[in-house]
Amino acid sequence: MSELETIVLTSSLTIFGGIVVLVVGELLQKFAIGPVHELRKVIGEIAHALTFYANLINNPGSDKTEKMDEASEALRQLAGQLRAHIQAIYLHKLWELLRTMPKQTAALEAAQMLIGLSNSIHNGHLDQNYKWSQEIKTLLRIKF
Numbered sequence: 001m002s003e004l005e006t007i008v009l010t011s012s013l014t015i016f017g018g019i020v021v022l023v024v025g026e027l028l029q030k031f032a033i034g035p036v037h038e039l040r041k042v043i044g045e046i047a048h049a050l051t052f053y054a055n056l057i058n059n060p061g062s063d064k065t066e067k068m069d070e071a072s073e074a075l076r077q078l079a080g081q082l083r084a085h086i087q088a089i090y091l092h093k094l095w096e097l098l099r100t101m102p103k104q105t106a107a108l109e110a111a112q113m114l115i116g117l118s119n120s121i122h123n124g125h126l127d128q129n130y131k132w133s134q135e136i137k138t139l140l141r142i143k144f
């Protein structure tokens with residue numbers, strides 16, 4: 001094999017290797033890391049909503065109807081987003097083992113409690129709402 005053939009073969013293999021690394025990296029980002037990152041963002045939004053609407057959650061029916069409607073809708077939206085992002089994650093058990101996200105069953109339970117909070121903003125029970133908000137934080141590993 002001549003020196004020119006060696007150079008061409010080496011550069012071709014280097015380019016091919018780079019393309020393979022790029023494609024594998026993009027696939028990992030698109031199907032593994034990206035969805036987990038999006039889920040973490042939704043959990044952050046849930047933490048924000050539980051703090052921002054705590055006065056309404058812990059005092060059902062105590063504010064203007066518009067404000068309670070806003071809180072109710074926000075909590076329901078977040079429950080839907082949480083369910084959607086949990087379903088979009090591949091290799092869920094692997095991510096759970098790495099402790100980068102909550103267990104799927106815990107996240108789905110938290111989504112159900114968010115819907116419960118959404119339904120009880122207008123006329124719920126203080127004790128139940130407080131219990132649900134604390135349990136959501138525990139299930140989603142939100143530090144409080």
